[in-house]
Amino acid sequence: MKKILIIESKKNISKQIVDFLQENNYEIHIIYNEFEKINYTELNSYDIILLNLEVFQEKDIEILNKIVKEGIPVIVILDKVIDDNIIKILKNGNNDYIVKPFKKTDLLTRINLRLKQDFYEMYQYKNIIIDATKKIVYKDNKKVGLRLKEYQLFLLLIKNVDNILSKREILSKVWGINVELKTRTIDYHIQQLRKKLDLKNDIITISKIGYYLRKEK
Amino acid sequence: MKKILIIESKKNISKQIVDFLQENNYEIHIIYNEFEKINYTELNSYDIILLNLEVFQEKDIEILNKIVKEGIPVIVILDKVIDDNIIKILKNGNNDYIVKPFKKTDLLTRINLRLKQDFYEMYQYKNIIIDATKKIVYKDNKKVGLRLKEYQLFLLLIKNVDNILSKREILSKVWGINVELKTRTIDYHIQQLRKKLDLKNDIITISKIGYYLRKEK
DNA sequence: ATAATATGAAAAAAATTTTGATAATTGAAA
DNA sequence: TTTCAATTATCAAAATTTTTTTCATATTAT
Numbered sequence: 346m347k348k349i350l351i352i353e354s355k356k357n358i359s360k361q362i363v364d365f366l367q368e369n370n371y372e373i374h375i376i377y378n379e380f381e382k383i384n385y386t387e388l389n390s391y392d393i394i395l396l397n398l399e400v401f402q403e404k405d406i407e408i409l410n411k412i413v414k415e416g417i418p419v420i421v422i423l424d425k426v427i428d429d430n431i432i433k434i435l436k437n438g439n440n441d442y443i444v445k446p447f448k449k450t451d452l453l454t455r456i457n458l459r460l461k462q463d464f465y466e467m468y469q470y471k472n473i474i475i476d477a478t479k480k481i482v483y484k485d486n487k488k489v490g491l492r493l494k495e496y497q498l499f500l501l502l503i504k505n506v507d508n509i510l511s512k513r514e515i516l517s518k519v520w521g522i523n524v525e526l527k528t529r530t531i532d533y534h535i536q537q538l539r540k541k542l543d544l545k546n547d548i549i550t551i552s553k554i555g556y557y558l559r560k561e562k
Numbered sequence: 563m564k565k566i567l568i569i570e571s572k573k574n575i576s577k578q579i580v581d582f583l584q585e586n587n588y589e590i591h592i593i594y595n596e597f598e599k600i601n602y603t604e605l606n607s608y609d610i611i612l613l614n615l616e617v618f619q620e621k622d623i624e625i626l627n628k629i630v631k632e633g634i635p636v637i638v639i640l641d642k643v644i645d646d647n648i649i650k651i652l653k654n655g656n657n658d659y660i661v662k663p664f665k666k667t668d669l670l671t672r673i674n675l676r677l678k679q680d681f682y683e684m685y686q687y688k689n690i691i692i693d694a695t696k697k698i699v700y701k702d703n704k705k706v707g708l709r710l711k712e713y714q715l716f717l718l719l720i721k722n723v724d725n726i727l728s729k730r731e732i733l734s735k736v737w738g739i740n741v742e743l744k745t746r747t748i749d750y751h752i753q754q755l756r757k758k759l760d761l762k763n764d765i766i767t768i769s770k771i772g773y774y775l776r777k778e779k
Numbered sequence: 780a781t782a783a784t785a786t787g788a789a790a791a792a793a794a795t796t797t798t799g800a801t802a803a804t805t806g807a808a809a
Numbered sequence: 810t811t812t813c814a815a816t817t818a819t820c821a822a823a824a825t826t827t828t829t830t831t832c833a834t835a836t837t838a839t
Contacts, residue, residue: 416630441684454691454700467658472668479696485667492828530830532784539785552783552838709795747797749817756818769805769816785836796825803818809811 347460348372350391352383352412354398354405358422365449371456380408388415393459395452397422398431409434418459420452468503471561473542475503482542489541494519498534502548502558511555531556564677567608568592569600569629571615571622575639582666588673602628610676612669614639615648626651635676637669685720688778690759692720699759706758711736715751719765719775728772748773 349371351358363373374391376383388394394417398405412419413434421431421442435442441455468475474483480496482489491499497519501510512531520530535556539545549559566588568575580590591608593600605611611634615622629636630651638648638659652659658672685692691700697713699706708716714736718727729748737747752773756762766776 443686448689450702451686451689451691454702458691458693458700469660472665474668474671483671485671494829528783529785529832533786533830536785536787550784550838711796745816746799746818750797750819753818753820767805767817781839783836783838786834787832788834789830789832791828791830793826793828795827796823798821798823800821801819803816805816806814808813 346370346372347392348374348390349393349395349456350388351375351395351397352380352408353377354380354396354402358395358397362449362452366453366456369453380404383408383411385411385415388412388417391417393418393420393456395420395422395456398424406430406434413440420455420459422447422452468500470503470506470558471547475500484542491541492537495534495537495541498531499538499542502538502556506558507560509551509555509557513555515555563587563589564609565589565591566610566612566673567605568612568614569625570594571613571619575612575614579666579669583670583673586670600625605629605634608634610635610637610673612637612639612673615641623647623651630657637672637676639664639669685717687720687723687775688764692717701759708758709754712751712754712758715748716755716759719755719773723775724777726768726772726774730772732772 347370349366351363351373353375357377358375363375366373394412396409396412396419398409398421409419409421409431418439418441419435420440421435423431423442423444431442439459441459443452443455468477472485473489475481476483477500482491482496482499498515501515501518515531532550535548535550539548544558547559547561549557551557564587566583568580568590570592574594575592580592583590611629613626613629613636615626615638626636626638626648636652636657638652638657640648640659640661648659658676660669660672685694689702690706692698693700694717699708699713699716715732718732718735732748752765752767756765761775764776766774768774
């Protein structure tokens with residue numbers, strides 16, 4: 346069960362919202378207007394923090410800054426006015442904000458988004474960088490246009506560097522379990538990867554068995 | 563001009579690399595092996611930090627932790643061995659690492675990626691959330707499958723809430739300047755958006771002129 | 780030597796975008 | 810207010826583009 350910490354600056358968040366989040370399987374803790382008592386390192390035991398900034402004050406910025414620096418996702422609940430300073434601070438991490446009035450479901454969406462979001466899924470192999478968050482592959486600083494199947498296959502290879510992948514395994518993981526393919530499909534895509542990413546000597550063929558991406562030296 | 567701070571743990575980074583980064587329009591500052599003197603809050607005046615961990619030591623972890631908490635993107639330069647603790651810390655933010663030996667251009671790519679990466683481009687309209695970073699649109703917590711043209715058009719609309727967009731403007735911004743289209747194309751896509759996103763009453767038609775997305779009430 | 784894989788082009792399939800025919804709506808003029 | 814011409818909405822079909830698969834042949838490996 347994910348834990349949410351709600352920090353109230355002045356007015357309390359509505360009980361409705363708290364109930365709603367609890368119904369949606371979040372464990373809720375609340376700190377009421379007691380900024381002095383916050384132990385910032387303890388914040389790390391929460392999965393996400395909702396900071397309810399009812400009335401905007403200078404000291405709020407300070408507090409927000411400290412929280413954000415802890416690296417926990419924060420969603421700031423703002424009262425009508427959007428403050429540029431706040432937005433700037435929020436950019437230093439996996440954060441978000443929402444302006445009143447908002448729908449409970451919107452808040453939930455944003456919470457879910459922040460928690461789901463693995464914003465650091467990156468891989469590297471030689472001169473190739475895979476930003477799996479955005480599904481973009483770079484080779485030598487430049488985007489490489491991989492097709493869906495190529496991308497999926499490459500991700501499978503790179504997640505299994507030095508592990509041989511049988512054709513059967515590749516088939517089921519990239520194309521799906523019940524798919525029947527003629528023999529050339531997998532190796533065509535292997536060729537494409539070798540060509541597009543300059544991996545002629547890195548994707549190894551094991552005759553009759555399958556393929557693997559060998560470890561960089 | 564973006565500022566890079568290079569922090570050296572022991573051996574110096576090659577002059578070649580420094581020169582190369584300078585050639586690429588970065589302002590470089592270097593701290594040599596003087597961790598005690600680091601003023602962590604001052605780090606915030608840099609856009610990105612390169613931490614050159616030549617020999618891995620316990621105190622390095624401590625320092626890295628502090629830097630990461632400042633929220634500035636860090637790229638750790640590791641000497642051969644990848645340390646799991648380091649990777650874990652790096653995940654608390656917009657960070658990265660690179661292992662020696664590496665190509666100058668690879669380092670540059672990673673620097674650019676970290677800086678460019680606006681991982682906070684989000685828009686919201688009613689029950690719709692647009693994660694422009696990943697080009698995903700959610701309605702009521704669920705992904706909506708927008709096609710490219712639909713997505714582009716919607717982004718244009720949402721970036722111009724309450725501003726009337728002439729068809730000519732839409733055409734040039736979504737389809738390109740020199741494109742000749744028959745009359746139904748734009749409005750077909752408008753209909754698709756209205757349908758897929760439930761915006762029948764929100765996307766307003768101005769006869770003979772164009773369209774706009776009206777401000778939420 | 781034989782079977783398997785590589786290669787490149789062609790075919791097929793899938794997805795996306797545009798268009799055309801018709802219906803509904805709008806707005807200006809009578 | 811009604812009418813009519815023009816514009817937009819709607820939906821399905823056509824066209825286009827992109828992606829994926831397959832086939833024929835060459836190459837390579839066992």
